[in-house]
Amino acid sequence: MKVLVFWIFAAALWMLLFWSANPAVIAGGCLAGLVVSLAMRPLLPDNLGRLLDVRRWFWAALFVPYFLYYVVRANLDIMLRVLNPDLPIRPGIVKLRTNLQSPMARMFLANSISLTPGTLTIDLDGQDLYVHWINISTDEPDRRGELIVGKFEPLLRRIFE
Amino acid sequence: MLERIGYIVIGIGVAFEILGCIGLIRLSDVYDRAVAATKCVTMGTCMMLCGVALFGAASGNWSMLVKAVICALFVLLTSPVAAHAVLRGAYLSGVPMAHTGAEDGFAQRAGELRRQHQANGQPAESAGQEQEASHEEA
Amino acid sequence: MNNFFQAAMLLLTLGCLMCLYRIGRGPTAPDRTISVDILGTLMVGFCCCMALVTGQDYYLTVAIAWAMTNFVGTLALAKYLEGRCYDA
Numbered sequence: 001m002k003v004l005v006f007w008i009f010a011a012a013l014w015m016l017l018f019w020s021a022n023p024a025v026i027a028g029g030c031l032a033g034l035v036v037s038l039a040m041r042p043l044l045p046d047n048l049g050r051l052l053d054v055r056r057w058f059w060a061a062l063f064v065p066y067f068l069y070y071v072v073r074a075n076l077d078i079m080l081r082v083l084n085p086d087l088p089i090r091p092g093i094v095k096l097r098t099n100l101q102s103p104m105a106r107m108f109l110a111n112s113i114s115l116t117p118g119t120l121t122i123d124l125d126g127q128d129l130y131v132h133w134i135n136i137s138t139d140e141p142d143r144r145g146e147l148i149v150g151k152f153e154p155l156l157r158r159i160f161e
Numbered sequence: 162m163l164e165r166i167g168y169i170v171i172g173i174g175v176a177f178e179i180l181g182c183i184g185l186i187r188l189s190d191v192y193d194r195a196v197a198a199t200k201c202v203t204m205g206t207c208m209m210l211c212g213v214a215l216f217g218a219a220s221g222n223w224s225m226l227v228k229a230v231i232c233a234l235f236v237l238l239t240s241p242v243a244a245h246a247v248l249r250g251a252y253l254s255g256v257p258m259a260h261t262g263a264e265d266g267f268a269q270r271a272g273e274l275r276r277q278h279q280a281n282g283q284p285a286e287s288a289g290q291e292q293e294a295s296h297e298e299a
Numbered sequence: 300m301n302n303f304f305q306a307a308m309l310l311l312t313l314g315c316l317m318c319l320y321r322i323g324r325g326p327t328a329p330d331r332t333i334s335v336d337i338l339g340t341l342m343v344g345f346c347c348c349m350a351l352v353t354g355q356d357y358y359l360t361v362a363i364a365w366a367m368t369n370f371v372g373t374l375a376l377a378k379y380l381e382g383r384c385y386d387a
Contacts (some may be wrong), residue, residue: 017360019224038169075177075204078197082184091193091258114241115203120196122248125270132248134196148234169305171347178344182317185337191329194321198333202340209347213359216351225350228359236343236366243336243373250380256363285374 003045004062005052006037045104060160067112070151074117081118081135092123092136096129098149105160112152167215174208177201190259191251199244207233304348311344332376339369 007030012039014029015021081088100106109123110129118134131148181201188194210233217225269285317340321334346362 013231016227017363019177071200071204075201077168078200079177079180082180082187082197082201087187087189089188089193091190093192109243111238114245115237117198118196120192120199120248121245122252123245123255123270128270130270132192132196134193171307174344175310179310179314181337182314182341185321191327191357194330195333198337200311202337205304206340206343209344210362213350217356220354222354224357225356225359228356228363229347231368232343232359232363233370235363236330236340239366240336240340240369243370243377244333246374246377247329247332247336247380248333250377251327253381254329256327256329263330 002076003037003041006040006044007033009033010036034110059155063152063155063159066155067115067152070112070116074115077117078134089134090136091132091134093130093132094136094144096131096144097127098129098153099127100153100157100161102160105156109149109152109156112156113148116148118153121131127155162229163215163219167212167219169213170208171212174212177205177208179205181205192248192258195244195248199240203236203240206236210236215286301352304352308345308348311341314341319339330381332373332380335376336369336373339365339373342369 010033011026011029014032018029021070036158042073057086094112098106106124113129113131114120121129122132123130129149133148137147140143163271178201181198184197184201185194188197214226214229215231217223217229253274315338318334318338322331322338324385325331326332343362343366346358346365350356350358
């Protein structure tokens with residue numbers, strides 16, 4: 001099942017990159033997709049069949065503009081900090097917890113954190129996230145979790161779980 | 162019209178890439194540099210690729226649009242992973258943070274990871290690293 | 300049109316020079332690694348400019364391949380950094 005789903009996606013990617021409906025291109029895509037998906041079989045997550053669920057794609061489509069809004073805000077924030085002659089930063093590494101269960105969701109959470117205001121994930125260990133924060137604004141653990149993790153957790157849970 | 166928006170988007174993208182490089186020069190330790198540079202350069206590159214996609218749509222060159230979108234998604238997915246790996250490597254190899262007294266919640270876990278590495282045992286590497294350290298000082 | 304892209308590529312070259320400064324000067328190895336990564340991402344920007352100047356879309360294929368090799372190379376360097384533990 002998971003090999004089949006991955007095969008379809010690999011072949012579709014191949015055809016999109018070639019952008020032609022030549023029979024040779026389609027045959028090559030199917031063949032290369034088959035080889036790659038068989039070779040990658042031990043690496044694939046077990047529940048890849050979820051990729052075919054339409055509701056998850058709906059939430060993912062909702063997630064993208066939300067995420068891009070935060071990325072733009074993050075960049076304006078970093079820009080002001082870099083151009084300011086005083087360099088107003090207070091860096092440090094903080095430890096956070098997340099409630100997400102599936103590894104894929106945690107990976108996306110870590111990626112999202114890396115691209116949003118002043119934070120970058122250093123390590124991911126089970127449910128613990130270690131985050132480098134360029135300007136630590138509060139000392140309360142709950143408020144920190146809300147500021148960094150809370151923005152993305154609900155949507156990611158709908159997409160991946 | 163689409164072309165004009167494309168010009169604006171590419172201009173903003175180039176500006177962000179330059180800002181990222183300025184951040185790479187101005188900030189004072191590896192962690193801050195990685196945070197600033199990765200964010201700004203990733204965003205700048207994605208905006209340039211979006212501009213290319215707009216140009217492709219304006220001139221009816223659909224394969225250009227599709228390739229630009231795929232490339233933008235790829236950069237957006239891989240760039241934070243690369244930054245994460247480099248920073249983790251930096252911390253585990255013992256690069257200190259420039260600001261003294263900064264909060265450090267990672268020290269305990271880093272100690273465990275280092276012990277794991279040592280338990281796996283890499284005697285050949287430790288000999289090489291001393292040589293390299295002396296080379297960097299010189 | 301060409302003037303705009305010439306200016307853009309000139310600015311990108313300036314960014315590359317800044318990265319090269321950090322690669323040459325950077326006090327630690329991770330500094331250099333992250334600068335090499337940033338330099339590779341700037342090259343994707345160059346590929347975008349070239350694709351629009353020439354109107355050929357295979358430059359974007361080059362950009363995708365470049366981003367992939369850059370990613371794998373950075374990961375390999377990071378893995379190498381992680382292996383060497385300074386303080387025992």
